[in-house]
Amino acid sequence: MKATNPITPDTPFASLGARASAWLRARMPTPRLRGDPAVLGHRRVYILPTRYGLVYAGCLLLMLIGSINYQNNLGYMLTFLLTGLGLVAMVHTWRNLLGLAVHGGRAEPVFVGQEACFPLYLDNRGKRPRQAIRADAPEAAGMVEDVPANDSARLFLHAGARRRGVFRPGRITLSTLYPLGLFRAWGYVDTGIECLVYPTPAPIGDPPEQEVPGGNESGGKGHGVDDFLGLRPYRAGDSLKQIDWKALARERGLVSKEFGGDQTRRIALDWELLPGIDTETRLSLLCRFVLLADSQQQHYALKLPGVHIAESHGEKHKHACLAALARF
Amino acid sequence: MRQLLDSDLPQSQISRLTLLLGAAALPHFNNLAMAVMIAFFIMLAIRLWLSQKGLGMPRRWLKVLLALAGFAVVYLNYGSIAGHIAGGALLTLMLGLKTMELQTRRDLYLTLFLTYFLIITQFLFSQTILLTLYLLAVVWGLTALLVSVNQVQRTTDRDALRVSGAMLLQSIPIMAILFVVFPRLDGPLWSMRLDSTAQSGLSDQLSPGSFDRLVQSREIAFRAMFDGPPPPPEQRYWRGPVMWQSDGRTWSGVQNDWRGPPDVIPESEPVSYQIILEPTRSRRLLALDLPAGPIPDATLTHDFQLISHHQIHSRKRYEMVSHTTYRMEDLTARGWELGLQLPENVTPRMRELVAEWQHGASDPRQVIERALGYFREQPFYYTLEPPLLRQNPTDQFLFETRRGFCEHYAAAFATLMRIADIPTRIVAGYQGGEFNTLGDYLIVRQSDAHAWTEVWLDDQGWTRIDPTAAVAPSRIQRSIDYDLLNPGEEIAFREGGAGTLDFMHRVNLLADAINARWELWIISYNNSSQTLLLYNLGLDFIKHSGLMMLSAILPLALLALLAWHMARRNRTAVDPERRLYDRFCALSQLRELPRAPGEGPRDYAQRIANHYPDKAQSAKRIADQYIALRYGGRETTQQHLDELKQSIREFPS
Numbered sequence: 001m002k003a004t005n006p007i008t009p010d011t012p013f014a015s016l017g018a019r020a021s022a023w024l025r026a027r028m029p030t031p032r033l034r035g036d037p038a039v040l041g042h043r044r045v046y047i048l049p050t051r052y053g054l055v056y057a058g059c060l061l062l063m064l065i066g067s068i069n070y071q072n073n074l075g076y077m078l079t080f081l082l083t084g085l086g087l088v089a090m091v092h093t094w095r096n097l098l099g100l101a102v103h104g105g106r107a108e109p110v111f112v113g114q115e116a117c118f119p120l121y122l123d124n125r126g127k128r129p130r131q132a133i134r135a136d137a138p139e140a141a142g143m144v145e146d147v148p149a150n151d152s153a154r155l156f157l158h159a160g161a162r163r164r165g166v167f168r169p170g171r172i173t174l175s176t177l178y179p180l181g182l183f184r185a186w187g188y189v190d191t192g193i194e195c196l197v198y199p200t201p202a203p204i205g206d207p208p209e210q211e212v213p214g215g216n217e218s219g220g221k222g223h224g225v226d227d228f229l230g231l232r233p234y235r236a237g238d239s240l241k242q243i244d245w246k247a248l249a250r251e252r253g254l255v256s257k258e259f260g261g262d263q264t265r266r267i268a269l270d271w272e273l274l275p276g277i278d279t280e281t282r283l284s285l286l287c288r289f290v291l292l293a294d295s296q297q298q299h300y301a302l303k304l305p306g307v308h309i310a311e312s313h314g315e316k317h318k319h320a321c322l323a324a325l326a327r328f
Numbered sequence: 329m330r331q332l333l334d335s336d337l338p339q340s341q342i343s344r345l346t347l348l349l350g351a352a353a354l355p356h357f358n359n360l361a362m363a364v365m366i367a368f369f370i371m372l373a374i375r376l377w378l379s380q381k382g383l384g385m386p387r388r389w390l391k392v393l394l395a396l397a398g399f400a401v402v403y404l405n406y407g408s409i410a411g412h413i414a415g416g417a418l419l420t421l422m423l424g425l426k427t428m429e430l431q432t433r434r435d436l437y438l439t440l441f442l443t444y445f446l447i448i449t450q451f452l453f454s455q456t457i458l459l460t461l462y463l464l465a466v467v468w469g470l471t472a473l474l475v476s477v478n479q480v481q482r483t484t485d486r487d488a489l490r491v492s493g494a495m496l497l498q499s500i501p502i503m504a505i506l507f508v509v510f511p512r513l514d515g516p517l518w519s520m521r522l523d524s525t526a527q528s529g530l531s532d533q534l535s536p537g538s539f540d541r542l543v544q545s546r547e548i549a550f551r552a553m554f555d556g557p558p559p560p561p562e563q564r565y566w567r568g569p570v571m572w573q574s575d576g577r578t579w580s581g582v583q584n585d586w587r588g589p590p591d592v593i594p595e596s597e598p599v600s601y602q603i604i605l606e607p608t609r610s611r612r613l614l615a616l617d618l619p620a621g622p623i624p625d626a627t628l629t630h631d632f633q634l635i636s637h638h639q640i641h642s643r644k645r646y647e648m649v650s651h652t653t654y655r656m657e658d659l660t661a662r663g664w665e666l667g668l669q670l671p672e673n674v675t676p677r678m679r680e681l682v683a684e685w686q687h688g689a690s691d692p693r694q695v696i697e698r699a700l701g702y703f704r705e706q707p708f709y710y711t712l713e714p715p716l717l718r719q720n721p722t723d724q725f726l727f728e729t730r731r732g733f734c735e736h737y738a739a740a741f742a743t744l745m746r747i748a749d750i751p752t753r754i755v756a757g758y759q760g761g762e763f764n765t766l767g768d769y770l771i772v773r774q775s776d777a778h779a780w781t782e783v784w785l786d787d788q789g790w791t792r793i794d795p796t797a798a799v800a801p802s803r804i805q806r807s808i809d810y811d812l813l814n815p816g817e818e819i820a821f822r823e824g825g826a827g828t829l830d831f832m833h834r835v836n837l838l839a840d841a842i843n844a845r846w847e848l849w850i851i852s853y854n855n856s857s858q859t860l861l862l863y864n865l866g867l868d869f870i871k872h873s874g875l876m877m878l879s880a881i882l883p884l885a886l887l888a889l890l891a892w893h894m895a896r897r898n899r900t901a902v903d904p905e906r907r908l909y910d911r912f913c914a915l916s917q918l919r920e921l922p923r924a925p926g927e928g929p930r931d932y933a934q935r936i937a938n939h940y941p942d943k944a945q946s947a948k949r950i951a952d953q954y955i956a957l958r959y960g961g962r963e964t965t966q967q968h969l970d971e972l973k974q975s976i977r978e979f980p981s
């Protein structure tokens with residue numbers, strides 16, 4: 001498999017192609033359901049010569065003129081053989097894509113800033129292998145893969161997840177230059193692939209300046225807190241309920257409150273506890289807390305305006321919470 | 329895409345292209361200056377060495393220097409950089425230089441296309457079958473290279489060769505159709521003459537020694553294919569230049585007076601035949617004595633020379649009709665005058681000799697008989713290396729040396745006949761030829777060049793008299809055996825009869841037979857053969873524009889056929905059980921658990937069972953039914969299919 005950059009197709013009619021593609025989109029069948037393969041039928045495979053194809057045609061024209069002028073029959077023969085080769089290559093390129101079935105797989109959720117990875121299944125039901133099939137999406141780097149005869153292949157489209165929420169890389173362009181690179185055949189499929197993008201977990205910041213301890217009763221909702229001892233920089237492994245949320249909200253980074261007594265294993269992560277900061281920061285803080293709580297195998301609940309996820313634990317619970325944050 | 333296309337190529341592919349380029353240029357060793365070829369191959373060797381060592385490309389200034397040196401080498405060798413030889417040399421050198429900066433995909437495509445150009449220049453020099461097959465193999469290699477640079481996984485070379493071979497085979501019908509129907513023009517678009525090399529073939533003048541070079545050449549002058557049986561050897565006189573005027577040493581022709589040839593009364597069935605003439609770079613065409621009429625783009629002169637309207641730069645094929653025995657009447661006054669012209673150096677002993685023959689002879693025929701008898705009975709020898717003749721060649725030859733070749737006998741005989749007041753002229757051409765029974769045609773070589781005379785007899789017109797036949801009758805029956813030709817000795821003649829031909833000679837004849845077909849059908853295919861072909865097919869209503877349209881339509885029709893065939897093979901030939909199983913995999917209940925590519929039915933059933941214990945039973949049943957149908961080896965019946973269909977329908981939601 002080979003990664004490439006998503007750049008406009010290598011056809012010489014780029015602007016024309018842009019206008020044409022708008023027209024084509026109107027002709028496209030309605031998007032299919034996820035899991036349903038989209039098949040590139042003969043009405044959905046387009047083909048144009050590449051730059052090299054045009055240069056090749058120019059060469060053939062010169063060879064033909066030479067053959068006419070020297071009245072050289074073997075010159076004619078070579079010219080016509082190569083003409084035939086070019087035409088046959090066109091059919092082969094078209095055939096390479098024709099009837100290819102495509103369906104998208106499930107993309108694993110990622111955090112903002114990470115790379116989303118969309119699996120794409122190319123299903124070849126024909127008797128000939130298909131070589132060098134390339135998939136591109138407007139927001140994803142293209143990939144090239146072979147599909148053996150009567151078999152399928154999987155490739156991944158990679159795209160940086162830049163925004164929280166559901167990330168759809170857009171309509172997929174399948175194309176191929178095989179076998180000679182003189183023509184490019186392509187077709188559009190809408191596989192409906194998508195990827196859930198969780199918010200970025202808030203960074204664990206530097207310790208703030210020495211601070212006078214605030215009121216201890218506001219230091220969290222944890223039950224059974226014994227004696228509040230003071231504040232110290234956050235250390236890995238500190239329990240969530242030790243965190244001084246207000247300090248966090250004032251953007252002083254993560255500060256842990258030291259308690260002398262026992263700790264309980266239950267927390268509620270509440271949107272309302274982070275007042276006065278913007279939505280995205282709130283979400284990213286909550287995201288960090290979910291991850292922290294999960295890494296400490298604590299039980300936690302998540303409360304967002306209109307969403308309430310009951311207290312639980314485990315991988316499934318974590319993803320449910322993160323998904324709620326992503327979709328917020 | 330750009331990144332993929334312009335990415336650097338692996339060294340192995342650069343090496344392959346370099347080797348193929350070398351293979352494409354190799355036959356130019358025959359055509360181009362040695363300095364050019366050596367420089368070219370040194371550049372390729374350097375490129376291969378750099379690839380091997382993984383070293384960088386030469387610097388820019390070095391490449392510029394090499395390019396200038398290339399121009400200089402070509403200019404110094406040819407005095408020009410235009411024309412097909414110098415142009416070919418320049419292209420070769422520049423391609424050698426191009427390998428020095430062969431790095432990206434773009435470079436590869438450019439070099440590869442230019443290599444196709446280099447291949448086409450080979451055909452300007454030679455058009456043999458072997459060369460064509462060789463260059464076809466190179467084209468195959470180049471195409472395979474194109475396939476392999478477009479593959480993702482670099483599979484084996486065999487794979488790329490197989491794909492490109494199949495594509496080339498598929499393009500052959502398109503090539504054949506285009507070759508036949510693409511309209512051929514009569515002349516070039518603009519004058520782009522092939523640079524001429526030394527002239528070969530008959531000269532328009534005759535003097536002692538003018539046949540030496542020809543007779544030692546085994547080159548083929550032309551091939552002749554007869555519609556019926558070939559004429560017997562003693563009638564195979566191929567008429568070329570006719571000489572009337574003598575200055576005592578050299579015989580030459582007269583200007584055509586633009587009057588057509590005199591009427592001929594044939595006395596035998598006409599002989600129809602085709603001639604494929606090798607390029608002569610003159611306008612002379614050969615025909616069996618005596619041509620009955622001109623061909624479309626040639627003139628028949630008053631003395632029956634066939635002169636083309638264009639120079640013969642490439643092989644020419646034409647159809648002719650001749651009469652081997654004939655009669656004609658009325659010699660013009662100018663004909664009498666020219667036919668009796670005598671040089672100034674006629675000596676008294678020549679006149680005495682003629683007077684002796686004329687004594688008591690009432691008929692010119694008797695004089696002629698006596699003259700031939702003189703050559704036969706006196707010690708004349710037929711040899712290719714006669715002694716040098718100085719002031720008066722005819723006199724010296726007749727009375728002193730008496731050793732000579734056909735031109736000596738013809739010249740001497742013509743002079744003597746004119747002294748006897750018999751109008752005489754000398755005809756040069758070819759005599760005989762080797763009949764290739766394997767290909768059913770006659771091969772006439774330069775070594776068959778010959779000269780004879782024609783005398784005017786009142787009741788018969790111009791009559792062929794071959795004085796050489798009086799001295800060496802075997803010359804007329806058989807060809808000179810060039811394998812036994814020893815300068816200075818008497819000439820040996822090839823023994824007739826196919827039975828005595830040795831094996832190698834048979835192989836040569838077979839090869840020539842194949843070559844002749846190649847010439848006839850491929851190399852000499854032109855405007856007139858195209859017209860003839862259309863006529864024979866009853867399609868002669870199709871004109872140039874129609875051919876142009878056919879050239880566009882027919883290949884596209886073939887292409888559509890290919891596309892249809894390939895699309896059909898592409899279509900799913902899915903068995904019914906596979907279709908059912910696919911339907912099962914696409915069930916909405918399993919949306920969350922799609923079958924992974926390549927996952928076997930049993931594994932998939934197991935995975936379903938792990939995920940949805942309630943569906944385990946059904947999944948397993950479906951997998952079993954499917955496996956039994958697909959791989960069980962038993963007959964697929966509708967009942968089994970229905971069972972599978974039922975199980976899928978009953979799959980729990």
